[in-house]
Amino acid sequence: MVSVSAPAPKRRRAARGSGEQLREEILDAATDLLLETGHSKAVAIRAVAQRVGVTSPSIYLHFADKDALLDAVCARYFEQLDEEMQRVATEASSTIEVLRAQGLAYVRFARRTPELYRIATMGEGRPDSDVDMTLASSAFVHMRATIERLMDEGVYPRGDSTAAALELWTAAHGVAALLIAKPYLPWGDAEEFTDRVLRSICSGHIAIGFIGADLEPGAAIEKLAKLKELEEQPDE
The missing domain is CATH 1.10.357.10 (Tetracycline Repressor, domain 2)
Incomplete structure (x- = not known):
């Protein structure tokens, strides 16, 4: 099992128009964390960002906060x-x-x-x-x-x-x-x-x-x- 705090490899800059793909990757990462930990408290924005390989502000471009991310999941x-x-x-x-x-x-x-x-x-x-x-x-x-x-x-x-x-x-x-x-x-x-x-x-x-x-x-x-x-x- 991948540790929640384990750093992910740096993600390459997304191509123009690929924001929807990044959104899906964020949702995938949050879902994986939920399945691994079994608790929503473990799904911190920082942990999701590390899993995807982006910075935390990149998450907020797609989701207003953690609650909005979990709702989308x-x-x-x-x-x-x-x-x-x-x-x-x-x-x-x-x-x-x-x-x-x-x-x-x-x-x-x-x-x-x-x-x-x-x-x-x-x-x-x-x-x-x-x-x-x-x-x-x-x-x-x-x-x-x-x-x-x-x-x-x-x-x-x-x-x-x-x-x-x-x-x-x-x-x-x-x-x-x-x-x-x-x-x-x-x-x-x-x-x-x-x-x-x-x-x-x-x-x-x-x-x-x-x-x-x-x-x-x-x-x-x-x-x-x-x-x-x-x-x-x-x-x-």
Whole structure:
């Protein structure tokens, strides 16, 4: 592992018009430091500058301060999640399988880079940060669009697609956060555990479409039991 304080070789002067390339190199260096240390406190502007091979003022030409740099790192991270959510949607065979794949992809993505996920979603937020907006576009919007298609198909009951998407997103984030923070708990196979939790949320919405959303839990159980009895009756 490269030491945070280790001097980097002096970077050649960038060619005219290559400011975007330098910005990406800065983001790469900050990301590497986050992954190596697992903590945002280790990502000092000076350390990033040393890693890239530039002076600290060169960093400030692209990012106003350390918070702005970390925001950009997290936003780029969620742009990669956005690509993953779109990819799995193209591989699913039905709309309900798209929703399942999106939830699994979200948790899988978080577990693949737990340090970044922890910093991006469980760190202190700032009112002017664009991280939440980027995360919302990468996960929430995709899930909501899929739920709206399920409502159009009659699989999900008509209702507030925003609330339904937030419920699924909350479950996915909760699973991801606990698998990352408490890996020693008896989860069993993480992928299977994730699938069971997310399927329970989806199945609950589908069941509500059949029995009604206003029933108390006891009445809902009775109605489901009657539906099961009818299904098990032999055909005459």
